[in-house]
Each structure stands twice: as structure tokens, then as C-alpha cells.
Amino acid sequence: MNFLEKKIVEQGVVEKGNVLKVDRFLNHQMDIELFNEMGKEFKKRFKDVEINKIITIEASGIGIACVVAQHFNVPVVFAKKSKSINIEGEMYIAEVESFTHKCKNQVIVSKKLINPEDKILIIDDFLANGCALQGLISIVNDAGAEVAGIGIAIEKGFQNGGKIIRNLGYRLESLAIVQSMDPENGTIKFLPQPV
Ligand code: 5GP
Numbered sequence: 001m002n003f004l005e006k007k008i009v010e011q012g013v014v015e016k017g018n019v020l021k022v023d024r025f026l027n028h029q030m031d032i033e034l035f036n037e038m039g040k041e042f043k044k045r046f047k048d049v050e051i052n053k054i055i056t057i058e059a060s061g062i063g064i065a066c067v068v069a070q071h072f073n074v075p076v077v078f079a080k081k082s083k084s085i086n087i088e089g090e091m092y093i094a095e096v097e098s099f100t101h102k103c104k105n106q107v108i109v110s111k112k113l114i115n116p117e118d119k120i121l122i123i124d125d126f127l128a129n130g131c132a133l134q135g136l137i138s139i140v141n142d143a144g145a146e147v148a149g150i151g152i153a154i155e156k157g158f159q160n161g162g163k164i165i166r167n168l169g170y171r172l173e174s175l176a177i178v179q180s181m182d183p184e185n186g187t188i189k190f191l192p193q194p195v
Contacts, residue, residue: 116144130161
């Protein structure tokens with residue numbers, strides 16, 4: 001098991017409805033030393049890729065993205081969630097269905113913050129069905145920039161998102177891929193990681 005898988009086993013809680021709670025270390029309380037290890041690992045996995053900007057999505061992605069960005073020496077832009085938009089002209093907008101909250105949000109990024117020359121690493125905490133990622137990818141594409149890579153902390157491999165994103169040809173690296181999890185006894189199994 002790698003450092004993140006260990007942490008998930010020790011402190012994650014499997015809930016009904018395919019939800020893994022990681023609020024002791026990832027998306028409520030945040031373990032910055034762990035985020036730092038994640039940053040090191042992403043830097044290692046994307047060492048051959050040119051990246052000049054990180055994009056993530058409000059809210060849980062922001063903390064991880066900021067610590068990861070220190071390993072790439074690049075700025076972070078986060079897509080804001082907003083229900084009503086009245087400044088459309090200056091914004092890239094994508095519709096994202098929330099896995100955890102079961103509602104639709106528009107996510108927005110100011111047009112001045114992404115340029116066609118940008119080579120972007122997308123970072124997020126979870127990958128489930130891939131809606132959040134597809135929203136971010138469409139914003140990057142709308143800006144004419146390049147998705148150079150995608151880094152996810154926890155991918156739920158039994159949901160479709162990973163397959164969809166990899167089939168689209170994107171380079172997706174997930175630090176922990178959950179193969180299965182059982183809410184009855186709390187067992188979590190992972191898919192093997194690259195060595
Ligand atoms: P997707 O758009 O891929 O279906 O879901 C990704 C988003 O939903 C992530 O940004 C994350 O915030 C949230 N999410 C999805 N699955 C889980 C989960 O099992 N646990 C938690 N805590 N958040 C999740």
C-alpha cells in the first residue's frame with residue numbers, strides 16, 4: 001500500500017451510496033504533510049510533462065492543488081461554483097452535476113485566467129463519475145489551452161469516470177484507486193499502483 005492508501009484504510013470511513021468519507025485528512029481537516037507527499041508523487045509521475053498552471057474546482061480541490069502547486073512552481077486557478085451567472089461574457093462556464101450533493105452547478109473561470117498557451121494540470125480530490133473533470137476539461141478546451149495531465153487523489157475505480165476520461169485520451173494519474181468498498185464491514189480494496 002502507498003502512503004495515501006494507508007491513510008484511507010486507517011482514517012477513511014465507507015458510507016452507504018458509494019461514498020468514502022475522508023474528512024479526517026482530505027476534505028474537511030486537511031493533512032498538509034500528506035498533501036505534500038501527494039505533491040511529490042504527482043511531480044514524479046508528471047516529470048516529463050510541461051505544466052505552467054494548475055486548475056481545480058471549489059472547494060475540496062483547492063487545498064490539495066495549492067500544496068501540489070509548490071512542487072511545480074505554478075499558480076493555481078480554481079473554478080468557482082455558482083448558481084446564477086450574469087457576467088457571461090468574461091467567463092468560461094461549464095455545467096457540473098455534483099456526485100455528493102446530487103445537484104447541478106455551473107462552474108466558472110474568468111477568461112483572463114486561462115490562455116491558449118497554457119499547459120494545464122487538472123487536480124481534484126475524487127474521481128467518481130467524472131462530471132467535475134469533464135466540466136474542467138471543457139473549460140480548458142474552450143480557452144484553447146491544453147490539458148497536459150490530470151491528477152486525482154482518490155479514484156473510485158468501480159465508477160465510470162476513470163474509464164471515460166482515459167478513453168478520451170487524457171493522461172490521468174490517480175494516487176489511490178479504490179477497487180471496492182464495503183459499507184457493512186468497512187473493508188476497502190485498491191487496484192495495484194504503478195511501481
Ligand atoms: P464526479 O464528478 O467524478 O462524479 O465526482 C467528483 C466530485 O464529487 C469530487 O470533486 C468530490 O468532491 C465528490 N465526490 C465523489 N465521490 C466522493 C466520495 O466518495 N467521497 C467524497 N468525500 N467526495 C466524493
